[in-house]
Amino acid sequence: MPRLLRPETLSETLRALADGGDDTKLVAGGTAVMLMMRAGLLFPEQLVALEHVRELDYVAVEHDTVRLGALTSLRELERSAPLAAALPTLAGAVALVANHRVRGRATIGGCLCEADYASDPPAVLASLGARVRLKSLRGEREVPLTEFLVGYYETVLADDELLTEVVIPRPPRAARTTYLKYMSRSMEDRPCIGVAAYVGRDDSSRVGQVRVAVAGATATPFMLAEVTSMLDGALLEVDGCRAVGEAYQQAIEPLSDVRGSAAYKRRVTGRLVTRALEAALSSPRNGAFRL
Numbered sequence: 001m002p003r004l005l006r007p008e009t010l011s012e013t014l015r016a017l018a019d020g021g022d023d024t025k026l027v028a029g030g031t032a033v034m035l036m037m038r039a040g041l042l043f044p045e046q047l048v049a050l051e052h053v054r055e056l057d058y059v060a061v062e063h064d065t066v067r068l069g070a071l072t073s074l075r076e077l078e079r080s081a082p083l084a085a086a087l088p089t090l091a092g093a094v095a096l097v098a099n100h101r102v103r104g105r106a107t108i109g110g111c112l113c114e115a116d117y118a119s120d121p122p123a124v125l126a127s128l129g130a131r132v133r134l135k136s137l138r139g140e141r142e143v144p145l146t147e148f149l150v151g152y153y154e155t156v157l158a159d160d161e162l163l164t165e166v167v168i169p170r171p172p173r174a175a176r177t178t179y180l181k182y183m184s185r186s187m188e189d190r191p192c193i194g195v196a197a198y199v200g201r202d203d204s205s206r207v208g209q210v211r212v213a214v215a216g217a218t219a220t221p222f223m224l225a226e227v228t229s230m231l232d233g234a235l236l237e238v239d240g241c242r243a244v245g246e247a248y249q250q251a252i253e254p255l256s257d258v259r260g261s262a263a264y265k266r267r268v269t270g271r272l273v274t275r276a277l278e279a280a281l282s283s284p285r286n287g288a289f290r291l
């Protein structure tokens with residue numbers, strides 16, 4: 001049986017990580033890590049349970065940014081009225097994760113650190129331009145989420161680092177965001193393909209910055225900045241949306257899994273990127289939708 005530590009503060013947690021080395025595993029909600037231990041895929045010497053570190057459990061909606069404490073549960077995010085008002089697409093996407101029981105335990109920090117390719121929140125956060133704060137006794141750094149996630153179940157976290165906070169810039173009022181989650185097996189499943197779109201717009205309804213992130217197909221949320229940047233400043237019309245969808249379909253190299261073959265996911269990606277952009281442009285409502 002691994003030794004169990006239950007720190008109550010951030011500094012106690014960082015000390016435990018610094019002393020523990022690479023045989024120490026953090027447990028936030030435990031919805032991923034406990035399953036892996038039960039399956040015999042992980043056998044750490046020491047577990048550091050984070051449930052009593054209350055200082056990392058918050059939603060702070062500020063003028064320019066929204067900050068989420070790493071230990072905030074997905075259920076709290078889903079139920080947060082300030083978050084729903086500031087970032088309705090993120091709040092809506094979180095509500096589409098798994099079921100009440102999982103969301104009640106799972107934390108936003110655990111979700112990002114697990115780095116599972118078939119996850120919803122990372123793609124939405126990537127489309128919103130989120131950054132993450134990492135802390136250790138050696139210091140603190142902030143990195144874009146797109147650089148934090150580097151491969152299948154792989155991040156840039158060092159053994160002694162804790163993800164403490166997710167920082168999301170608040171989109172301008174005219175910007176449009178959407179998330180489309182397509183599940184090929186059941187209504188509680190992970191995404192076969194999920195597409196998150198951010199369309200920056202100014203008051204003249206010209207398009208500003210566009211970011212489109214695809215979940216469920218590749219190791220990390222798939223984004224084609226060189227394609228979406230061509231739309232910057234354009235008057236986006238349906239043809240433009242379709243062209244971006246086609247470019248994503250051409251470029252993506254999906255993994256085949258139980259939710260669909262690579263060829264199937266490729267086609268679904270093309271259709272959903274087009275639909276997500278059309279939805280973002282034509283609908284006055286931002287939000288997340290289950291397909």
Ligand SMILES: Cc1cc2nc3c(=O)[nH]c(=O)nc-3n(C[C@H](O)[C@H](O)[C@H](O)COP(=O)(O)OP(=O)(O)OC[C@H]3O[C@@H](n4cnc5c(N)ncnc54)[C@H](O)[C@@H]3O)c2cc1C
Pocket residue numbers: 025026027028029030031032033034070071096097098099102105106107108109110111112113114118119120121157161162163164188189190191
């Ligand atoms: C039945 C089921 C259905 C699911 N369906 C979906 C779905 O539809 N969509 C979806 O997106 N996800 C889904 N998930 C995944 C779920 O969202 C993740 O398991 C969850 O987000 C992980 O969060 P956690 O707090 O439980 O992490 P944990 O299991 O506690 O930790 C996960 C990993 O992150 C590390 N870690 C945790 N917190 C930190 C931190 N602050 N700093 C550094 N490292 C940390 C841990 O050491 C571990 O390696 C599902 C899971 C289950 C069990």
